[in-house]
Amino acid sequence: MATEEQMTPVGAEELLLRSGVAAVEVIVSLMQDSGIKPELRLKAAESILDRAYGKNAAPSGGEGEGVVRFEGVLEEWSR
Numbered sequence: 321m322a323t324e325e326q327m328t329p330v331g332a333e334e335l336l337l338r339s340g341v342a343a344v345e346v347i348v349s350l351m352q353d354s355g356i357k358p359e360l361r362l363k364a365a366e367s368i369l370d371r372a373y374g375k376n377a378a379p380s381g382g383e384g385e386g387v388v389r390f391e392g393v394l395e396e397w398s399r
Contacts, residue, residue, distance in 0.1 A: 344368075 330338075350356055351364035 347364045347367055351361050351368065353361070356364075
């Protein structure tokens with residue numbers, strides 16, 4: 321039998337808020353999974369950074385500010 325909470329209609333905004341943590345966990349797991357194509361891992365990483373800092377945010381402090389360097393497979397893919 322359904323609980324009262326399960327029977328109550330959920331608005332789209334509330335559903336999105338409830339799903340936020342799970343969505344972030346999926347994106348993080350994609351970013352960290354070495355079995356995933358590097359370009360998809362990069363897209364997941366960019367998605368996290370865009371949402372955390374904004375798309376136009378530049379890294380602050382230090383030498384090489386605003387420069388992103390790739391290593392390994394990502395370095396080859398980025399060329």
